[in-house]
Amino acid sequence: MTPSDRGPHDTTLDLEAILATLERTPRTFRAMLEGLPEDLLHTTEGGETWSPFDVVGHLVHGERTDWIPRLEIILNEGESRPFDPFDRFAQLEASRGKSIGDLLAELEGLRTSNIERLRARIGAGLDLAAAGTHPDFGRVTAGELLSTWAAHDLGHVAQIARVLAKRFGEDAGPWRAYLPILEDRT
Amino acid sequence: MTPSDRGPHDTTLDLEAILATLERTPRTFRAMLEGLPEDLLHTTEGGETWSPFDVVGHLVHGERTDWIPRLEIILNEGESRPFDPFDRFAQLEASRGKSIGDLLAELEGLRTSNIERLRARIGAGLDLAAAGTHPDFGRVTAGELLSTWAAHDLGHVAQIARVLAKRFGEDAGPWRAYLPILEDRT
Numbered sequence: 260m261t262p263s264d265r266g267p268h269d270t271t272l273d274l275e276a277i278l279a280t281l282e283r284t285p286r287t288f289r290a291m292l293e294g295l296p297e298d299l300l301h302t303t304e305g306g307e308t309w310s311p312f313d314v315v316g317h318l319v320h321g322e323r324t325d326w327i328p329r330l331e332i333i334l335n336e337g338e339s340r341p342f343d344p345f346d347r348f349a350q351l352e353a354s355r356g357k358s359i360g361d362l363l364a365e366l367e368g369l370r371t372s373n374i375e376r377l378r379a380r381i382g383a384g385l386d387l388a389a390a391g392t393h394p395d396f397g398r399v400t401a402g403e404l405l406s407t408w409a410a411h412d413l414g415h416v417a418q419i420a421r422v423l424a425k426r427f428g429e430d431a432g433p434w435r436a437y438l439p440i441l442e443d444r445t
Numbered sequence: 446m447t448p449s450d451r452g453p454h455d456t457t458l459d460l461e462a463i464l465a466t467l468e469r470t471p472r473t474f475r476a477m478l479e480g481l482p483e484d485l486l487h488t489t490e491g492g493e494t495w496s497p498f499d500v501v502g503h504l505v506h507g508e509r510t511d512w513i514p515r516l517e518i519i520l521n522e523g524e525s526r527p528f529d530p531f532d533r534f535a536q537l538e539a540s541r542g543k544s545i546g547d548l549l550a551e552l553e554g555l556r557t558s559n560i561e562r563l564r565a566r567i568g569a570g571l572d573l574a575a576a577g578t579h580p581d582f583g584r585v586t587a588g589e590l591l592s593t594w595a596a597h598d599l600g601h602v603a604q605i606a607r608v609l610a611k612r613f614g615e616d617a618g619p620w621r622a623y624l625p626i627l628e629d630r631t
Contacts, residue, residue: 434585
């Protein structure tokens with residue numbers, strides 16, 4: 260992958276930015292959620308949507324089965340072996356009976372270990388253009404996987420903030436007009 | 446304000462949830478932003494949109510001129526004196542030359558002091574139905590102001606996450622389809 264393939268950012272800087280993001284997500288979740296009243300931890304946007312608690316469980320499951328395992332498949336087996344599909348709902352069962360403190364600690368431990376594995380790969384000369392096969396998308400690269408990992412973290416930080424904001428929006432009266440987050444659904 | 450005016454949540458619980466949110470925002474910003482590479486701190490969504498650094502400055506300005514000062518106007522002067530309009534751009538000048546560490550410390554100090562002022566008002570029997578006059582909306586209540594304060598914090602947590610996510614989305618390849626945050630503009 261040449262710099263011109265990747266837009267204005269150089270590869271080194273991208274990896275620094277990705278690592279800086281990945282390192283911060285468990286602390287961000289802890290800052291937002293540790294000690295929060297239970298009704299806020301379990302509030303949702305209705306129907307089958309996720310609570311903040313569910314989102315943390317989703318990231319724990321991703322640490323176990325998605326990001327680094329897929330990077331390893333790319334680097335060890337290339338395009339010949341498609342990734343295992345990611346089960347977005349497996350975490351709902353796996354989180355049952357756990358406290359938010361359990362999940363936050365689990366996420367921190369797994370993330371620390373996965374960042375170590377990523378740093379070891381980078382130290383060994385990680386090729387961001389190395390390709391694998393996604394079960395839905397087909398050909399994807401290691402660089403795309405790592406950029407997605409960082410963006411995915413941040414998407415779920417935004418989701419938790421949005422779910423919690425809606426808990427207060429119903430009482431905001433006319434100020435709702437200045438709170439566009441209350442209308443977001445993504 | 447009776448419980449039936451306020452939906453299924455009781456007043457005590459609302460104030461607890463609001464305080465729990467207000468207390469966590471400065472730490473959440475610190476967890477997300479302290480030590481982050483400068484290019485991420487200053488990345489925007491283009492045009493006049495705000496960077497993560499700008500958002501922290503916006504909240505600092507709100508601590509000084511918006512939330513508690515308006516609560517005091519409601520409780521001391523009622524509907525007779527409209528709030529001063531909030532200048533959403535004053536912070537851009539006030540933040541110039543400061544580091545993110547300066548702004549995070551400033552926010553923490555101001556927020557701690559403002560939560561103390563709020564707790565003192567609650568201890569003295571804060572009336573959530575007390576009304577003031579918003580320069581655009583007209584009649585608003587203390588309860589609406591406090592709910593808005595919490596939702597506003599969370600909206601800006603989501604904004605920072607979204608702005609940062611877009612920095613990575615351009616390199617996510619086909620996974621963009623699974624990252625709806627990249628399309629959000631609010």
